[in-house]
Amino acid sequence: LLTFGAGNALGVIVGGSIGHYLYKRDNRLPPIAMGISILLGCIPMWFIINMDYKDKLQIVYASVAMFFAGLLSIVPIPIERAILSNVSLPEARGRANSFLSLIDDIGKALGPFLLSTMISSLGRQKAFNCSLIGWIIGGIVSCLQYFTVRKDEDAIQKIIAEKIEQRNTPS
Amino acid sequence: MIRKRWLIITIYVTTLILLYADHNLLSPNLTQISEEFGMTNEQRDVRLGGHISLAFYAVGVPSSFIFGWLSDSIQHRALLFSVAVLIGEIACFLTFFVSNVEMLLVSRSITGIGIGASLPIIYSILGDLFQAEGRNIAAGKICITFLIQVKELKYLICQQFSSTIIAIISSATGLGLGIGQGMAGFLGPNFGWRLPFLLVSIPTFFLAGICCFLEDPLRGGKERSVIAAQEQLVDEPNRMIHNEDEEKGVSYGQVDDDEIQDQSETDEDTCTSPIIHNDIVDCKTHLSIIVEEGHTMNELYPVESASIKSTCNLLLTPTVILLLIQGAPSVLPFGITSTFLNDYLAQDKGLQVEVRKKETFLILYSIEAELCNNEIF
Numbered sequence: 309l310l311t312f313g314a315g316n317a318l319g320v321i322v323g324g325s326i327g328h329y330l331y332k333r334d335n336r337l338p339p340i341a342m343g344i345s346i347l348l349g350c351i352p353m354w355f356i357i358n359m360d361y362k363d364k365l366q367i368v369y370a371s372v373a374m375f376f377a378g379l380l381s382i383v384p385i386p387i388e389r390a391i392l393s394n395v396s397l398p399e400a401r402g403r404a405n406s407f408l409s410l411i412d413d414i415g416k417a418l419g420p421f422l423l424s425t426m427i428s429s430l431g432r433q434k435a436f437n438c439s440l441i442g443w444i445i446g447g448i449v450s451c452l453q454y455f456t457v458r459k460d461e462d463a464i465q466k467i468i469a470e471k472i473e474q475r476n477t478p479s
Numbered sequence: 480m481i482r483k484r485w486l487i488i489t490i491y492v493t494t495l496i497l498l499y500a501d502h503n504l505l506s507p508n509l510t511q512i513s514e515e516f517g518m519t520n521e522q523r524d525v526r527l528g529g530h531i532s533l534a535f536y537a538v539g540v541p542s543s544f545i546f547g548w549l550s551d552s553i554q555h556r557a558l559l560f561s562v563a564v565l566i567g568e569i570a571c572f573l574t575f576f577v578s579n580v581e582m583l584l585v586s587r588s589i590t591g592i593g594i595g596a597s598l599p600i601i602y603s604i605l606g607d608l609f610q611a612e613g614r615n616i617a618a619g620k621i622c623i624t625f626l627i628q629v630k631e632l633k634y635l636i637c638q639q640f641s642s643t644i645i646a647i648i649s650s651a652t653g654l655g656l657g658i659g660q661g662m663a664g665f666l667g668p669n670f671g672w673r674l675p676f677l678l679v680s681i682p683t684f685f686l687a688g689i690c691c692f693l694e695d696p697l698r699g700g701k702e703r704s705v706i707a708a709q710e711q712l713v714d715e716p717n718r719m720i721h722n723e724d725e726e727k728g729v730s731y732g733q734v735d736d737d738e739i740q741d742q743s744e745t746d747e748d749t750c751t752s753p754i755i756h757n758d759i760v761d762c763k764t765h766l767s768i769i770v771e772e773g774h775t776m777n778e779l780y781p782v783e784s785a786s787i788k789s790t791c792n793l794l795l796t797p798t799v800i801l802l803l804i805q806g807a808p809s810v811l812p813f814g815i816t817s818t819f820l821n822d823y824l825a826q827d828k829g830l831q832v833e834v835r836k837k838e839t840f841l842i843l844y845s846i847e848a849e850l851c852n853n854e855i856f
Contacts, residue, residue, distance in 0.1 A: 312816065320650050346809065353812060356820075361828045381813075388802055393606040395798040398699035399551050400789055402603035404799060406547025409598050411803055413540045415810030423814040432823055439811035446809035449801055456797040463796075468702050
């Protein structure tokens with residue numbers, strides 16, 4: 309679990325750097341990185357849930373898997389906030405971020421509740437395995453932003469440019 | 480007024496760390512609190528563990544939305560941030576003096592306002608502190624370099640690491656939680672569960688006061704379109720400087736005379752500031768105001784007030800919809816790491832946590848758990 313935390317700590321910085329690097333190349337790539345990261349995060353998480361931890365070597369493997377699960381699952385944090393800022397008007401960013409925080413907070417309350425419901429019918433291991441579908445869906449939805457993000461960013465810039473033009477056109 | 484960007488970021492990050500430190504001040508000392516208030520173990524889990532946590536989020540979630548809306552409507556977001564922090568931290572401070580569980584419930588739920596409100600305001604400010612992409616100043620308008628000079632390097636560095644700074648802001652919340660939990664865990668058994676609330680709230684009051692003096696970045700000032708318009712504004716008078724220098728025998732290269740004449744006429748038509756046409760010194764001063772303070776940007780980019788229509792437009796943006804949808808299913812696996820994984824590995828897989836390492840584990844685990852559960856998606 310500590311290696312999961314270490315992966316998280318590194319993952320935030322890695323996510324920020326990757327997001328920045330990819331954005332400079334193509335502003336559609338950060339959502340892809342975000343999606344791939346979430347999807348790849350399922351693999352080490354699956355190992356963590358299903359390993360039997362009988363010998364010390366498996367604990368070492370599990371620690372490595374924990375590290376990568378922590379790293380990969382956290383990479384989207386800086387990217388998603390940056391994307392949200394880029395596709396919202398400067399005067400709407402507070403609301404945009406509050407909606408995302410709203411989902412975070414509701415999820416924080418609902419996530420364990422839904423999991424506990426699944427556990428009661430499926431048992432812990434099966435419920436945890438099934439819950440990984442959530443990351444798969446999240447990763448796919450994230451990749452879908454590839455098709456929308458450039459258009460939305462350009463639309464925002466167009467609105468801003470039009471506002472500037474309207475303001476500075478002599479009446 | 481504090482204007483240095485690195486200092487602004489440092490103050491916001493430090494405030495966020497302290498603000499989030501009070502989030503988990505109760506949990507390490509639940510038993511001690513329940514004994515003081517004469518509660519049974521069941522009451523401890525239900526009232527202290529359940530009700531207070533629920534009240535914390537029940538107040539925090541709507542305050543997040545309300546302050547998010549306000550941050551789009553109010554001009555001075557730094558002041559709004561200070562107010563949110565103060566509301567939360569006054570309640571945190573007063574937790575030291577509570578004498579029953581009802582008072583504790585009220586003080587903790589009000590503390591939720593500060594935490595719920597802070598992130599939307601911070602991200603709104605960040606969006607205007609940094610550009611979407613690292614702008615290459617050298618390849619940009621060379622004409623403004625005489626204004627930036629030494630500052631150019633700092634400016635470039637700040638721009639290039641904008642995404643990383645968002646990551647640091649995200650980490651600050653997790654770090655704060657870890658520090659708070661660790662502080663309460665170490666101090667609680669020796670000095671009582673109340674002391675950590677004082678130790679966290681008092682320095683945060685001080686920081687909230689400083690936040691009032693942080694310059695609020697100009698809304699939209701870092702947008703591509705606004706910068707393009709800004710550079711155009713800077714470029715035009717700069718060519719006037721060249722024109723006047725050429726008259727004095729200073730050569731900067733070939734410039735078409737007719738074009739300059741046309742430009743001069745255009746400037747006379749559109750420029751609202753007569754000082755641009757007077758002399759070079761005034762012109763440089765004017766440009767430095769544009770570039771460094773952005774005063775004229777208010778005239779350049781009209782900011783609309785928050786409205787239901789603009790909120791609907793925001794929620795109809797496909798990428799925003801996808802970002803919000805992405806979060807819903809993703810909370811399930813994070814529920815594993817934040818709530819069940821520790822117990823699952825210990826009970827179902829036979830891995831035990833050593834008692835003496837438990838506190839250290841909790842500090843680090845709270846960081847990662849909160850990063851997962853609180854921030855992402």
